[in-house]
Structures are given as structure tokens and as C-alpha cells.
Amino acid sequence: MVPGGKPGGNNLTGLLWTYMSEPTSGLNGRSVMVPRGHVLGGSSSINGMVYTRGSSDDYDKWAELSGDRRWSWKALWPYILRHERWGPPVGGRNATGEYDPKVHGYSGKVSTSLPWDGPVEHDLRTVKNAELQKEFPITLDVNAGRPMGVSWMQSTIGNGERSSASTAYLTPEVRERPNLTILVNTYITRVLPVRTTGHVPDIRTVEVAPRTGGETRTLTASRELILTAGVIGTPQIFLNSGIGNKTELSALAIPCVLDIPDVGMGLTEHTAANLAWTITPRPTNPIAQDVAWAMWTANRTGPYSAAFTHQMLWARLPVNSQALKDFGDPSAGPRSPHLEMPLDSARSAYLVLLTPYSRGSVKIRSKDPFDGLVIDLNVFSHPFDIAAIKEGIRLAKRFYSGAAWDGYISSFNGPDPDSLSEAEFRTRVTQNALTFYHPVGTAKMSPKNAKHGVVDPELRLKGASGLRIIDSSVFPHIPTAHTQAPVYILAERGVDFIRDSWH
Ligand SMILES: Cc1cc2nc3c(=O)[nH]c(=O)nc-3n(C[C@H](O)[C@H](O)[C@H](O)COP(=O)(O)OP(=O)(O)OC[C@H]3O[C@@H](n4cnc5c(N)ncnc54)[C@H](O)[C@@H]3O)c2cc1C
Incomplete structure (x- = not known):
């Protein structure tokens, strides 16, 4: 599979669940697509391939919220390495100093690597910036549990091809x-x-039924069912099955099998503000598309072998920032960044809020399993989230205003909290904000005997036997990461729960 997309773009028709959200006031009234992969490998087959695990604090938070130390970063370490097969960048460039070989797995299924090319001018200026601005140091490896700083981007790409849950685990053998x-x-x-x-x-x-509806049939597992339908599909299936909020199910005339009010609740998503600077890089000789395509077909190198950026900035809000003073800190701890900014181009940049307080939900419209869903992303509904973006933009302005960017980045084009009124700023941010396709947490894990939550720490549906869930719906807290690596970590841990309970 071509990581960088085929010439002329990828045709994703039929490969996506094209869910739409409800109109969201935090997106200035817009409904936005909530894409998920409708293909073997699920969303890992259509995603941006960014490979980040999050911070050690994120997993320690999972352990705290689930009441089970087996979810801590330390206890998960073997599983963190188990899914990964780290490889050199294609083309053979020397990537020493761009990653820490000690924190990677080498014999797992999912291939990971650094970009085929670089460093380019933007990367070199970032390194210079780190020397001049102590606030933005270089971090050797984003995946060592302390992402803060600027690090090289790692991707689920191996030998110049996309590595997905399907290509990695569903091999021909x-x-x-x-x-x-x-x-x-x-x-x-x-x-x-x-x-x-x-x-x-x-x-x-x-x-089960054909996707277009029609005859249903049933299949029964002799030992257990493992449901992996994802953050939207899992609550949808549960609600259709009468597993959810009893009052809401009875309003839809669905008999309640298990009264679990948290099914579909607590959806958490990363949201990004769109920022722009005027940038005048030195002229370069871009590789023509046909040459790039020839490189990829000949030996899987070149622009088509790569995802979208070389470096990322991960940062915490300053301790004295108003957002933290007013609302407290939603992060899992001091190793968790509040913000992320991919650094490929400042001309159109994204500042991602990784630690939102806002929560949404997934509900069904009717008892017909083929009817649409009510997906309420509810982003920017908590005042911290927009306040954090405001502080984050100030931080991003500081980053790109250092001397390292002289003659390269000339001006910030907003949205600028320091020149717009409060209302104008909110409108500018929300009308262009993006969701980052990382929703999680609609069937959360919680301690074994807790009344809240949907699954226990061994991922079993509460109040039932025979059924486990292994997907991003069970995350008890959104990690400060792009969410596929945490799913692989969760899945490898889950596999051992299954093995242990069967033997
Ligand atoms: C466009 C996009 C870009 C992304 N970019 C990145 C990125 O760069 N890096 C990163 O780390 N993460 C990224 N993500 C997020 C990441 O891919 C997901 O968090 C992760 O793959 C979720 O895994 P999952 O197993 O929970 O669900 P999914 O991967 O969504 O798998 C769920 C599976 O269940 C199937 N399913 C659902 N309902 C039913 C049903 N009723 N019957 C039968 N099958 C059903 C689906 O078809 C799918 O195959 C991106 C996501 C998207 C959509």
C-alpha cells in the first residue's frame, strides 16, 4: 500500500464509514465527518500512519482509573514493544540521533520507521531554535514516555509501505x-x-447481516466473543442489543438486557486550531510527481514512501497559564503534553489540543440497526478547551518568533488572541477547527466493582460473561498520542488476558 497516496489521490470510496456528527457549536455550528475505516484493518488501513504512544503518565492514569496496575506504563512495557517492528528509513540515510534505539521493538508485527528524507531547511531551523529557545528542546524520541519538545516523526511504514493491522497481523500465512x-x-x-x-x-x-440489510444469521462462540468494532461501532452494537441506558433504550422500544448507562458516553476527541504564518523558504527543486512515482515503484523510496511531516512539537501549557489556573490540569501528569503541532509547514499549521475536558456521546436513532447514529462530538464545549488553545497559540507564536526563523517566517496570520476580541477569536478558531479523528472512550474501562464504566480491567463487559471488548472505545482516558499505537498496546495486553483465562 502506498503510504503517501497514489498520484491523483486515493479513492477511498467504500473504504470509509462516512458518519457525520451532529451540528456542533464548538465547530461554529458545523457537522463534520467522523471517518472510520470500513475495510480489513479498520481505521489503521486509512489513517495518517503517525506512530506515537503517548506519555508514561497517560498509562499510569489508565492504571489509576481502572484500579489495576497492569495498565501502568511500566507493567505495559513488554506489550509496548511487542507489537512493533522498528526498521531503518528507506533509502538508507543515516538517522542516528533522530530516535532512541532502546525504546523500540524489533520483532513485532507492525512496522515503524522514520521518514526517508531530511533534514530539510525547516528541520535544521528547528534544531537551531532549540539551541536559542530553551522552552523548545529537541527530544531524542517521542515514544520514550516523555514526549515534550521537538522530535522526529515516526510512522507505521515499513520498507516504504503502509503497515496496518491488516497487513501486519492478517498475513497470507x-x-x-x-x-x-x-x-x-x-x-x-x-x-x-x-x-x-x-x-x-x-x-x-x-x-450478522449483509451491509445492505437483509437476512440475518447468528454465530455463537464456544468460549468468548471478542468485539473490536471501534469507538462508534462498539456502542452502536451494544445499544442495538439492549445494553445501555435502560430509560433511553425503553424510549426506543428496545428491551434492556443490561442497564449500563455509560455505553456511548464520554466520547473524547482531539481538536485542532488551524494557524497560518507567512513563510519564505529558500527555493528548492521539488521532485516531480512522475519521478516520485518512479522512485516508489522502483525501490519504495521517495515522497510516496512517506507520511506528511518530519518533526512535531509537543508542549505543556506554562504552569502560570490562565487556563490551568481557572480550570485545573486535565492532563494525566507532567509528562503529558497539552499540545501538539506538526512542523512540516507553518503556512498552514495545526495546533492540536491533546487534553480536552469536553466529552461527547454516540447514540442510536431507532431500534433499526441500519438507521443512522447521533454522534455528538461536543468539542470545545468546556471553557478550558478554547482557553488552552488560546494559550497554545501564544506558545506557537513564541516558537516561530525565535531568531532561528529570521528570513524564513515573517509574520503570524492568526487567529491571534492578542489582536482579536474574545468573540472574534472564538469564531475564527471554531469555524476552521478540525477534529483529529482520534475519538475514544465510549465503553470505558473501570475498576472491577465500580458501578460506572462499561468493561472491567480485563476488558470484559460488566454484568455479563462471555464478551470482551478490545478497541479504542475502552480507553478510560484519551492518551496524548495519535491513537493507533495505544490500540495496538491495548490489544497485545488484551490477548494475554484471553490466553491466561483460557489456560
Ligand atoms: C482518517 C483517519 C486518520 C487517522 N490518523 C491517525 C494517525 O496518523 N495515527 C494514529 O495513531 N491514529 C490515527 N487515526 C486513529 C486510529 O487509526 C484509530 O484510533 C484506531 O485505528 C482505532 O482502532 P480501533 O480498533 O478502535 O477501531 P477501528 O480501527 O476503527 O476498527 C473498527 C473495525 O470494526 C468494524 N466495524 C464497526 N462496526 C461494525 C459492525 N457493526 N459490523 C462489522 N464491523 C464493524 C470497522 O469496519 C473496523 O474495521 C486516524 C483515524 C482516521 C479515521
Whole structure:
């Protein structure tokens, strides 16, 4: 699979669930697409391939919120390495000093690497900037548990090709296993109990139908069902199955199998403000598209072998910032950045809020499993989130105003909190804000006996037997990361829970 997209662009028709959000006041009234991968490998087959794990504090927070130390960074370390197969950048450039070899896995399934080219002018100026502005140091490796600073971008790319959950785990040998059957274009409508003992349903049957509707049939697992339908699909299937808020289910005439009010609640998403600077880089000789394509087809190098940026800035809000004073710190701890900014171009940059307080939800419209969903992203609904973006923009302005950028970046084109009124600033940010396609947390993990949450720390559906969930819906807290690596970490940990319980 071509990482950088084919010449003329990728045709994603049929490869996406093109969900739309509800109109969102935090997006200036816009409905936005909530894409998910409708393809083997799910969203990992269509994502931006950025590979970041988040901070050690993020996982320690998972351990705290789940009441189970097995989710801490230290306890997860073998699983953090287990999924990864780190490789050199294609083309053979020397990447020494751009990563820490001690913090990578080398024998896992998911390929990861640094970009094929660089450093380019922007990267060199960033290094110079780190010498001049102590606030923005270079960090050897974003994936060592302390992302703060500027680091080189790592991607789920191996040998110049996309590495997805499908290419990594569903290899030709695995597909030949006699005990594996893959049904494509098949839609899970519900999960069903095979029996109920006392008040505990044993949920091991799955009801499936063609994606276009029509005849349903059921399949029953002899041991357990593992549901991996993602942050939208998992709550949708549960709600269709009568697992959710009893009052809301009865309003839709769906018999309640398990009253778990948190199903579909707590959706957390990263949102980004769109920023712009005037930039005058030295003229370079860009590689023509046909030459780039020839490079990729010949030996999997060149622009088509890469994702989108070389370096990223990860930063915390200053301790004395008004947003933290007014609302407290939503981050998992001092190693978690509040903000991220990819550094490929300042002409059109994104400042991502990694630690929002805002929460949304996923609900079903009716008892028809093929009916649409109500996806309320609810971003920028908490005042901290816009206040943090405001402070973050000031931080980004400081970053690009150092002497290292002289003759290269001339002016900031906003949105500028220091020249706009409060109302104008909010409008400018929200009308151009992007969601970063990282929603998580609609079926959260919580301590074994806690009334809140949806799954226990071993990822079993609460109040039931026979059913586990292994996807981003169970994240108890959004990591300060692009979310695919945390899913791989969660999945490798989950696999051992399954193994241990079966033996
Ligand atoms: C456009 C985009 C760009 C992204 N960029 C990055 C990035 O650069 N780096 C990064 O780390 N993360 C990125 N992400 C996020 C990351 O890919 C996801 O967080 C991660 O893949 C989620 O994994 P998951 O297993 O929870 O769900 P998914 O990968 O979404 O998998 C869910 C699977 O369940 C299937 N499914 C759902 N409902 C049903 C149903 N009813 N019946 C049958 N099957 C069903 C889906 O088809 C899908 O195959 C991006 C996401 C998107 C959408």
C-alpha cells in the first residue's frame, strides 16, 4: 500500500464509514465527518500512519482509573514493544540521533520507521531554535514516555509501505489458518445472550447481516466473543442489543438486557486550531510527481514512501497559564503534553489540543440497526478547551518568533488572541477547527466493582460473561498520542488476558 497516496489521490470510496456528527457549536455550528475505516484493518488501513504512544503518565492514569496496575506504563512495557517492528528509513540515510534505539521493538508485527528524507531547511531551523529557545528542546524520541519538545516523526511504514493491522497481523500465512474465517461486507447488528444465569447474561452470540440489510444469521462462540468494532461501532452494537441506558433504550422500544448507562458516553476527541504564518523558504527543486512515482515503484523510496511531516512539537501549557489556573490540569501528569503541532509547514499549521475536558456521546436513532447514529462530538464545549488553545497559540507564536526563523517566517496570520476580541477569536478558531479523528472512550474501562464504566480491567463487559471488548472505545482516558499505537498496546495486553483465562 502506498503510504503517501497514489498520484491523483486515493479513492477511498467504500473504504470509509462516512458518519457525520451532529451540528456542533464548538465547530461554529458545523457537522463534520467522523471517518472510520470500513475495510480489513479498520481505521489503521486509512489513517495518517503517525506512530506515537503517548506519555508514561497517560498509562499510569489508565492504571489509576481502572484500579489495576497492569495498565501502568511500566507493567505495559513488554506489550509496548511487542507489537512493533522498528526498521531503518528507506533509502538508507543515516538517522542516528533522530530516535532512541532502546525504546523500540524489533520483532513485532507492525512496522515503524522514520521518514526517508531530511533534514530539510525547516528541520535544521528547528534544531537551531532549540539551541536559542530553551522552552523548545529537541527530544531524542517521542515514544520514550516523555514526549515534550521537538522530535522526529515516526510512522507505521515499513520498507516504504503502509503497515496496518491488516497487513501486519492478517498475513497470507495467518489467512490460511483452518480455524480462521473472514467475512467481509458483513455487518454485526447485535450481540445476544446464549443463556442467563441468575442476572448474568452469557453473551457469546453475534447476529450478522449483509451491509445492505437483509437476512440475518447468528454465530455463537464456544468460549468468548471478542468485539473490536471501534469507538462508534462498539456502542452502536451494544445499544442495538439492549445494553445501555435502560430509560433511553425503553424510549426506543428496545428491551434492556443490561442497564449500563455509560455505553456511548464520554466520547473524547482531539481538536485542532488551524494557524497560518507567512513563510519564505529558500527555493528548492521539488521532485516531480512522475519521478516520485518512479522512485516508489522502483525501490519504495521517495515522497510516496512517506507520511506528511518530519518533526512535531509537543508542549505543556506554562504552569502560570490562565487556563490551568481557572480550570485545573486535565492532563494525566507532567509528562503529558497539552499540545501538539506538526512542523512540516507553518503556512498552514495545526495546533492540536491533546487534553480536552469536553466529552461527547454516540447514540442510536431507532431500534433499526441500519438507521443512522447521533454522534455528538461536543468539542470545545468546556471553557478550558478554547482557553488552552488560546494559550497554545501564544506558545506557537513564541516558537516561530525565535531568531532561528529570521528570513524564513515573517509574520503570524492568526487567529491571534492578542489582536482579536474574545468573540472574534472564538469564531475564527471554531469555524476552521478540525477534529483529529482520534475519538475514544465510549465503553470505558473501570475498576472491577465500580458501578460506572462499561468493561472491567480485563476488558470484559460488566454484568455479563462471555464478551470482551478490545478497541479504542475502552480507553478510560484519551492518551496524548495519535491513537493507533495505544490500540495496538491495548490489544497485545488484551490477548494475554484471553490466553491466561483460557489456560
Ligand atoms: C482518517 C483517519 C486518520 C487517522 N490518523 C491517525 C494517525 O496518523 N495515527 C494514529 O495513531 N491514529 C490515527 N487515526 C486513529 C486510529 O487509526 C484509530 O484510533 C484506531 O485505528 C482505532 O482502532 P480501533 O480498533 O478502535 O477501531 P477501528 O480501527 O476503527 O476498527 C473498527 C473495525 O470494526 C468494524 N466495524 C464497526 N462496526 C461494525 C459492525 N457493526 N459490523 C462489522 N464491523 C464493524 C470497522 O469496519 C473496523 O474495521 C486516524 C483515524 C482516521 C479515521
